[in-house]
Amino acid sequence: MTTITLDKQHWLNTSHFLKIHEGKLIFWDYKSHCQFELSVPHLLRLIDFSTGSTVRDTILDREINQAGVLTDHSANSAWKWDWLAHIFHYGTCHPLPPAIGLTDQIAFDYTKSYTDFCESISDREPEVELIKGGLQINLPKPDLESFHSLSLWEVLAKRRTCRDFDGSAISLTDVSDLLFVAFGDQRAPDPTIPPNVKTYGFRRTSPSAGGLQCTEPYLWAINVEGLPTGIYHYLSRQHKLEIVTEGPPPHPIGTYLCNQQWANDLAFAIFMTCRMEKMWWKYPHSRAYRPMLMDVGHLSQTLNLCITSKHLHPWMTGYFHDSEIAELLQCTPELEHPILMVGAGHGSGSSLSRESRELFTSSFVER
Ligand SMILES: Cc1cc2nc3c(=O)[nH]c(=O)nc-3n(C[C@H](O)[C@H](O)[C@H](O)COP(=O)(O)O)c2cc1C
Structure with a gap:
């Protein structure tokens, strides 16, 4: 998660979409594979961040900050397809880094969890x-x-x-x-x-x-x-x-x-x-x-x-x-x-x- 400095300008990340589902507004961060339920005040604040806004010391901003959806740079992407392809591509990338130092025990654990599944x-x-x-x-x-x-x-x-x-x-x-x-x-x-x-x-x-x-x-x-x-x-x-x-x-x-x-x-x-x-x-x-x-x-x-x-x-x-x-x-x-x-x-x-x-x-x- 990016460390946010209060009172500095931040932007909403571009790897998200909003979905209305069963009476709830869901913010879906498809790079981190995290979903959040939004209130209308959250939504309005996220709209502010979409063009850059200063993070303030409020409950709302702290919640948004903790969700890890803000970045310290404005969007400047080399991506040339539309957002649907972006969602598919990044949404289907593995979200976690590799487990370093694969020991025999980890190999065994992997096999066991696969067979259990x-x-x-x-x-x-x-x-x-x-x-x-x-x-x-x-x-x-x-x-x-x-x-x-x-x-x-x-x-x-x-x-x-x-x-x-x-x-x-x-x-x-x-x-x-x-x-x-x-x-x-x-x-x-x-x-x-x-x-x-x-x-x-x-x-x-x-x-x-x-x-x-x-x-x-x-x-x-x-x-x-x-x-x-x-x-x-x-x-x-x-x-x-x-x-x-x-x-x-x-x-x-x-x-x-x-x-x-x-x-x-x-x-x-x-x-x-x-x-x-x-x-x-x-x-x-x-x-x-x-x-x-x-x-x-x-x-x-x-x-x-x-x-x-x-x-x-x-x-x-x-x-x-x-x-x-x-x-x-x-x-x-x-x-x-x-x-x-x-x-x-x-x-x-x-x-x-x-x-x-x-x-x-x-x-x-x-x-
Ligand atoms: C996934 C895929 C989709 C393709 N779709 C079309 C197509 O819609 N129309 C077409 O005429 N050729 C299509 N092709 C054939 C390619 O145009 C062709 O493989 C390419 O020009 C290379 O020529 P080669 O197969 O003779 O080596 C497709 C090939 C692949 C692998």
């Missing part, structure tokens, strides 16, 4: 598997040999975001293989874990925050041989699809992706949602929003590489109309949200859409 929440486990209830469809048995034609390095070097697809079909076998390698349950328990230790969830080929597998995959089949156009949920543990929406959605996919219209020529798209209920079961603090995004990022890269390995072209986006996509996927409001989409198809492999190439060519000619 896991035990304490074990009676509230969210369902591991999301089953939406639609008609289930068996998928072809995965053909893992089909990923052997290129080495890992060749796949890494070849992966490139494509924005020029030709709309041609992809086989259901290819889609099924991709779903399995990126999202399927790999059923490979860690042999070093003693049998009496209860584990939660399942494993995929990508790492997952807390081992929760909070990411759910949805297939939008646009042109997949042997699979009617529509939206399906992939049952990761059973390697099956379940129907979410039969038939094409009301608009082409590009319309939902903020008019990135080259997406209409994809053969399929996989939307990844996060089941928030899993995340906030194990990680009640908002910092968990970060690993939630990273979880999807890891799966996306795995999928991008697997698509490339099959000599198909990938394209991805996080830019879409969230509510409309959530509605198409029939996500339970508040509990599950779409985060990212990875699509694939055949095409030229160009990173420029046909429209961009046309535009660049004509402006080149004009010059």
